[in-house]
Amino acid sequence: MKQLKRYAIILVLFGLIALFSALSPYFFTQQNLTNIFVQQSYVIIAAVGLSFVMISGGMDLSIGYQISAVGVTTAALVKWAGLPFPTSLAIGMAMGVFLGAFNGWASITLKVHTLIVTLGTMTIFQGLSYIISRQSVILNLPPAFKFFGQGFLFDFLPFSVVLMAVSVGIGSFILNFTWVGRQIYGVGSNEEAARLSGVNVKAIRMLVFSICGFFVALSAIVLFGRSGSASSSTGPGVEFTAMTAAILGGVSFKGGEGKMWGLVTGVLILGVLSNGMQLVGLNTYVQYIVKGFVLLLAVGFDLLQKEGLAKGALRVSAKQAA
Amino acid sequence: MGETVLSLEGITKVYPGVVALKDFSLDFRQGEVHAILGENGAGKSTLIKIVAGAVEPNAGFIKIGDQSFARLSPQQARSLGIEVIYQEFNLMPSLSAAENICYGQKTGRFASQRAMERKAKALFDEFEVAIDPRALVRNLPASQQQIVEIAKAVSRSARILIMDEPTAPLSIAEVEHLFKLIRKFRELGTTIIYISHRIDELFAISDRVTVMRDGRFVATRETESTTRPELINLMVGRELKEAYPERTRAPGETVLELRGVTGNGDSDISFELRSGEILGLAGLVGAGRTELAKVIVGAARLESGRMLIDGRPVSIRSPREALSHGIGLIPENRKEEGCFLEMDIGWNISFASLRNISIGPIVGRKKEKALATGYRDLMRIKAPTLEQKVKLLSGGNQQKVVLSKTLAAKSRILIFDEPTRGIDVGTRQDIYRLMDDLTREGISILMISSDMEELLGMSDRIVVIAEGRVAGTLEREGFSQRAVLELASGGSYKETA
Ligand SMILES: Nc1ncnc2c1ncn2[C@@H]1O[C@H](COP(=O)(O)OP(=O)(O)OP(=O)(O)O)[C@@H](O)[C@H]1O
Ligand SMILES: [Mg+2]
Numbered sequence: 001m002k003q004l005k006r007y008a009i010i011l012v013l014f015g016l017i018a019l020f021s022a023l024s025p026y027f028f029t030q031q032n033l034t035n036i037f038v039q040q041s042y043v044i045i046a047a048v049g050l051s052f053v054m055i056s057g058g059m060d061l062s063i064g065y066q067i068s069a070v071g072v073t074t075a076a077l078v079k080w081a082g083l084p085f086p087t088s089l090a091i092g093m094a095m096g097v098f099l100g101a102f103n104g105w106a107s108i109t110l111k112v113h114t115l116i117v118t119l120g121t122m123t124i125f126q127g128l129s130y131i132i133s134r135q136s137v138i139l140n141l142p143p144a145f146k147f148f149g150q151g152f153l154f155d156f157l158p159f160s161v162v163l164m165a166v167s168v169g170i171g172s173f174i175l176n177f178t179w180v181g182r183q184i185y186g187v188g189s190n191e192e193a194a195r196l197s198g199v200n201v202k203a204i205r206m207l208v209f210s211i212c213g214f215f216v217a218l219s220a221i222v223l224f225g226r227s228g229s230a231s232s233s234t235g236p237g238v239e240f241t242a243m244t245a246a247i248l249g250g251v252s253f254k255g256g257e258g259k260m261w262g263l264v265t266g267v268l269i270l271g272v273l274s275n276g277m278q279l280v281g282l283n284t285y286v287q288y289i290v291k292g293f294v295l296l297l298a299v300g301f302d303l304l305q306k307e308g309l310a311k312g313a314l315r316v317s318a319k320q321a322a
Numbered sequence: 323m324g325e326t327v328l329s330l331e332g333i334t335k336v337y338p339g340v341v342a343l344k345d346f347s348l349d350f351r352q353g354e355v356h357a358i359l360g361e362n363g364a365g366k367s368t369l370i371k372i373v374a375g376a377v378e379p380n381a382g383f384i385k386i387g388d389q390s391f392a393r394l395s396p397q398q399a400r401s402l403g404i405e406v407i408y409q410e411f412n413l414m415p416s417l418s419a420a421e422n423i424c425y426g427q428k429t430g431r432f433a434s435q436r437a438m439e440r441k442a443k444a445l446f447d448e449f450e451v452a453i454d455p456r457a458l459v460r461n462l463p464a465s466q467q468q469i470v471e472i473a474k475a476v477s478r479s480a481r482i483l484i485m486d487e488p489t490a491p492l493s494i495a496e497v498e499h500l501f502k503l504i505r506k507f508r509e510l511g512t513t514i515i516y517i518s519h520r521i522d523e524l525f526a527i528s529d530r531v532t533v534m535r536d537g538r539f540v541a542t543r544e545t546e547s548t549t550r551p552e553l554i555n556l557m558v559g560r561e562l563k564e565a566y567p568e569r570t571r572a573p574g575e576t577v578l579e580l581r582g583v584t585g586n587g588d589s590d591i592s593f594e595l596r597s598g599e600i601l602g603l604a605g606l607v608g609a610g611r612t613e614l615a616k617v618i619v620g621a622a623r624l625e626s627g628r629m630l631i632d633g634r635p636v637s638i639r640s641p642r643e644a645l646s647h648g649i650g651l652i653p654e655n656r657k658e659e660g661c662f663l664e665m666d667i668g669w670n671i672s673f674a675s676l677r678n679i680s681i682g683p684i685v686g687r688k689k690e691k692a693l694a695t696g697y698r699d700l701m702r703i704k705a706p707t708l709e710q711k712v713k714l715l716s717g718g719n720q721q722k723v724v725l726s727k728t729l730a731a732k733s734r735i736l737i738f739d740e741p742t743r744g745i746d747v748g749t750r751q752d753i754y755r756l757m758d759d760l761t762r763e764g765i766s767i768l769m770i771s772s773d774m775e776e777l778l779g780m781s782d783r784i785v786v787i788a789e790g791r792v793a794g795t796l797e798r799e800g801f802s803q804r805a806v807l808e809l810a811s812g813g814s815y816k817e818t819a
Contacts, residue, residue, distance in 0.1 A: 178683040178684055178685065179677060179680045179685050180683065182673065182676055182685060183676070185665070186662060186665075189662040189663075189665055190658075190661070190663070192658060192659050193658070193660055193661060193662055194662075195640075195641055196619070196621060196641050196651060196659050197673050197674040197727065197731075198642040198645040198674055200640070200642050256664055256665070257664060
């Protein structure tokens with residue numbers, strides 16, 4: 001039963017790949033497939049962060065502007081303050097963790113749902129980002145910065161894809177194998193039961209937001225590195241892509257549910273869709289509509305699967321019982 | 323005895339890996355109280371869910387009057403006059419008690435708030451329980467929620483009233499009120515289907531008892547002409563000796579001492595718990611026992627007073643700190659506070675002891691599996707695999723998972739809040755033996771229980787709480803139902819029936 005549900009979303013991905021391969025000769029080429037991965041790597045990295053928050057039962061709407069703020073800060077430190085790139089990078093990453101922790105702290109202190117808290121902090125981070133960038137575009141980022149978005153390891157492995165794979169690996173490891181990961185699922189699944197079982201719920205909340213901030217900051221470096229310049233308008237919107245991907249991949253809105261592989265598949269579905277539609281020549285707005293429908297379909301399909309399977313399994317075991 | 327109002331014919335219900343009901347047939351007569359008895363997971367709740375239209379059977383018929391159905395919808399069931407008090411609460415937590423009771427009833431287009439509250443108040447008065455009709459249900463303790471649940475069902479005129487373990491969180495005083503109500507309904511010709519694991523209740527209230535085992539019909543007996551041992555034998559399919567363990571060992575040093583503990587509605591509570599002792603906490607619904615447990619484990623604020631562990635004052639501000647002081651709690655409300663319904667059995671059992679089975683940050687899968695298997699066997703958790711989600715288990719089996727989770731954490735002081743709620747007699751014996759073994763190892767148990775037999779049978783001493791204060795302490799020699807109830811009700815208790 002679980003197995004089949006797992007297939008559902010992977011089948012959708014393969015179906016889309018088959019469809020676009022048939023529609024465009026340029027789709028199923030190594031060049032293009034690599035492109036999809038490179039284009040989506042920053043979304044996946046951010047989605048890894050978001051999944052920690054979502055699995056613990058929360059939501060983070062502010063990640064788009066976190067990306068923006070971290071990106072322009074790092075760029076400003078390199079280009080305007082003249083700091084060496086590694087130092088700027090370290091400060092940028094620390095800033096990401098700090099912004100995440102701020103979200104965690106605010107939601108603990110205010111005791112309101114994280115959706116609302118991050119709706120507020122989203123605006124704060126937006127302001128922060130525009131103040132730091134002085135509403136200008138910081139051009140010509142140094143090569144080391146660009147390497148995160150454009151570089152290759154051993155001349156063939158895109159560095160951003162490597163970072164993505166490592167992020168997914170670390171994320172899966174924490175969530176699936178450690179006791180902290182268990183506690184994160186526990187808080188998302190039943191907060192009160194987790195608290196009475198001795199989980200420090202506040203600490204978990206701080207932790208998931210900090211982890212989220214870390215991955216989001218990494219995502220920012222990759223994204224800004226790829227574009228080679230920094231502006232405050234880069235980043236916003238990622239929160240919805242990442243959220244859509246997470247839901248496509250089976251991360252529940254209510255928390256306590258979701259796996260990394262599903263998330264990656266979700267992002268790839270969205271990536272394949274926009275890349276394929278581009279190649280086929282659909283315009284951007286038609287693409288939006290299609291993406292929206294895919295999300296609705298995926299959710300509906302998932303529900304149908306659950307019900308249909310339950311009935312199927314019933315028939316099977318009824319036969320066995322008889 | 324009246325004519326048949328409801329008959330089940332060859333009902334079968336299969337879940338993946340479990341046959342919950344197999345070719346089950348039974349007739350219910352008008353104006354009878356028909357009890358259903360069976361071990362945890364025997365299929366009792368599934369049976370009544372089918373009658374109520376909440377679950378669709380795979381085969382068989384439900385005959386009501388002269389109509390025959392292959393399945394019912396909840397609306398149909400209700401319009402046929404079937405009302406159910408489910409084992410798991412079915413209330414709307416964000417509505418008030420009064421609103422819950424009147425929910426979905428035709429009280430005119432605009433239900434007047436005042437009228438609803440009056441109606442609710444009248445029903446609560448029958449139970450002699452002071453529940454504020456305006457209180458939000460989510461803020462009520464489990465026992466009061468249960469009374470709201472009962473009031474909701476009885477306030478609608480039903481032809482068939484089904485009660486799935488209505489008394490599990492109630493104490494004997496409220497149970498008597500419930501029985502009075504049931505008798506009143508029986509007079510009016512209502513058929514009552516009554517499920518409970520407290521066998522003495524069946525003798526007090528039922529006309530006939532049907533025993534089921536592993537989803538099958540075993541036997542129906544006239545209550546008058548059967549005995550407790552016979553019912554138990556039918557139910558478990560083997561000889562079962564019911565006895566409380568002999569409590570001989572003298573308790574040791576004081577391990578936990580409360581001095582004037584005030585908070586969460588309780589005031590000035592003082593008592594001590596000794597090593598290897600089972601201390602019973604008795605009281606009526608709403609007396610403040612669960613509230614006290616919450617204060618002890620730091621889940622609610624201690625306003626004043628002191629707590630000492632091994633003679634040293636401690637400050638416990640969260641359940642995590644309580645655990646690090648060696649205090650574990652088995653909460654009263656398994657669904658809300660005890661288990662993780664969406665997670666599997668093994669995951670749940672290991673949750674409170676993750677660090678003990680981890681190597682560094684990594685959870686040891688082998689140790690986890692061993693732990694879970696151990697407790698499944700010890701508690702006889704009935705499930706196809708350890709990977710079964712807890713939400714798919716029967717109520718009693720969920721309770722066993724919650725017990726296992728807390729026990730696995732190996733605390734020295736255990737607070738059991740209604741530990742055997744919803745657990746069948748066979749497993750109860752196992753749990754009693756286990757509690758005895760634990761105390762022999764020097765572990766101390768504070769047991770909150772509304773089950774009078776259990777309280778008198780298992781406790782070494784009983785502290786009675788009434789209206790948030792200690793009303794008295796009973797030593798083993800002074801144990802009697804009467805003594806407990808007199809203290810619990812502030813001396814106003816009169817023996818009835
Ligand atoms: N939705 C479900 N999916 C799978 N199995 C289920 C489901 N509901 C019930 N079961 C299984 O069916 C069996 C009968 O369950 P049921 O709840 O009827 O037991 P019960 O007699 O009411 O037990 P208890 O005394 O513990 O309340 C159990 O083994 C239970 O695990
Ligand atoms: Mg049941």
